[in-house]
Amino acid sequence: MRIAVEHRSRYRFSEPQARLVQMLRLTPCDTQDQTVVSWMIGVDCDARMRDAVDGLGNAVTMLYAEGPIEAIDITVTGEVLTADTNGVVHGSAEPLPPLLYLRATPRTLAGDGLPAFARDIAGSASDPLARLHALNAGLHARFRCAPDAPDTGVSAAEAFASGDATSRDVAQMFIAAARCLTLPARYVSGYRIHEGAPCAPHAWAEAHVEGLGWVGFDPVAGHCPDETYIRVAVGLDAAGAASIAGTRVGHGEEQLDVALSVDQLGGEE
Known part of the structure; x- marks a missing residue:
C-alpha cells in the first residue's frame, strides 16, 4: 500500500522564547x-x-532555533510503501539486544493489577506468541475505545487502574504486562x-519472540499492525519514542495544535 502523510505541529508561546532545542522522531x-x-x-x-540516528536505531532530527520565537510550525510530508507481514518486523535497525526491553521505566510500572491480569489472561497459553496474542485480545476487550490523544503522562499501572486510557496508555499496559x-x-x-x-499519531507495541523476532501488537485495534500502519520510532516507553521532545529557554506557557492526514494513494502495490 502507498500511504501519504501530512503532519503539522504548531507551537504557540504566551511569551517569546530565547531558544528552542528539539529532537524530532518524525x-x-x-x-x-x-519503503x-x-x-x-x-x-x-x-x-x-541535523539528522542522526539515536541509540535505539531511530532516525532523529535535531532542531536548533534562536529567538525571539513567538511560534513555530513543524511540518512533515511524505509517502511510504507498506506491506502486510502479520505484524512481524523484518530488517529493522537493531543496535541493542532484545533483553534491554525487559527493563521497566516509571511509565511502564505494572503495579498490582497488570501482573495479575497478564497471568490470568495469558499465563496458560501454550507458547510465547500465543501468550502475546491472548494479552493483546484481553486488553482490546477492556480498552477497545481508547482514543489517539496527547500523552497524559500517567504510568501503565495508573491508567489500568483508572480504566480511562489513550492508545499510548494501552500500548504501555501491553509492554508492562509482557515484561x-x-x-x-x-x-x-x-x-x-x-x-x-x-486522524492523530498512533501508538502500539512490539514484543520479541525467540526464533521469530519483533512482532507488533495493537491492543486498541485488537490485531497486529498491517499495511495500513507506518512504523516511525521505538522506545522503552512513550517518552522514549515521543515525536517531538526538547527544551526551550523562556518564560510563559506553550500551546500545541496538531493537524494530521494519513491516506492511501491509488491501489495496493
Missing part, C-alpha cells in the same frame, strides 16, 4: 516491510537541523489509516 526508516518513497521535515522559522511474563516489549510510535475516526 522520520520512518526503511525496512523489508516499508520511504519521499519524506521532508520543514519549519517556518530560521533553524539549524511481567518475561517477554521483551517496546513502545512504537507511528501512523495508521483509521477510517471514521479523527
Whole structure:
C-alpha cells in the first residue's frame, strides 16, 4: 500500500522564547516491510537541523532555533510503501539486544493489577506468541475505545487502574504486562489509516519472540499492525519514542495544535 502523510505541529508561546532545542522522531526508516518513497521535515522559522540516528536505531532530527520565537510550525510530508507481514518486523535497525526491553521505566510500572491480569489472561497459553496474542485480545476487550490523544503522562499501572486510557496508555499496559511474563516489549510510535475516526499519531507495541523476532501488537485495534500502519520510532516507553521532545529557554506557557492526514494513494502495490 502507498500511504501519504501530512503532519503539522504548531507551537504557540504566551511569551517569546530565547531558544528552542528539539529532537524530532518524525522520520520512518526503511525496512523489508516499508519503503520511504519521499519524506521532508520543514519549519517556518530560521533553524539549524541535523539528522542522526539515536541509540535505539531511530532516525532523529535535531532542531536548533534562536529567538525571539513567538511560534513555530513543524511540518512533515511524505509517502511510504507498506506491506502486510502479520505484524512481524523484518530488517529493522537493531543496535541493542532484545533483553534491554525487559527493563521497566516509571511509565511502564505494572503495579498490582497488570501482573495479575497478564497471568490470568495469558499465563496458560501454550507458547510465547500465543501468550502475546491472548494479552493483546484481553486488553482490546477492556480498552477497545481508547482514543489517539496527547500523552497524559500517567504510568501503565495508573491508567489500568483508572480504566480511562489513550492508545499510548494501552500500548504501555501491553509492554508492562509482557515484561511481567518475561517477554521483551517496546513502545512504537507511528501512523495508521483509521477510517471514521479523527486522524492523530498512533501508538502500539512490539514484543520479541525467540526464533521469530519483533512482532507488533495493537491492543486498541485488537490485531497486529498491517499495511495500513507506518512504523516511525521505538522506545522503552512513550517518552522514549515521543515525536517531538526538547527544551526551550523562556518564560510563559506553550500551546500545541496538531493537524494530521494519513491516506492511501491509488491501489495496493
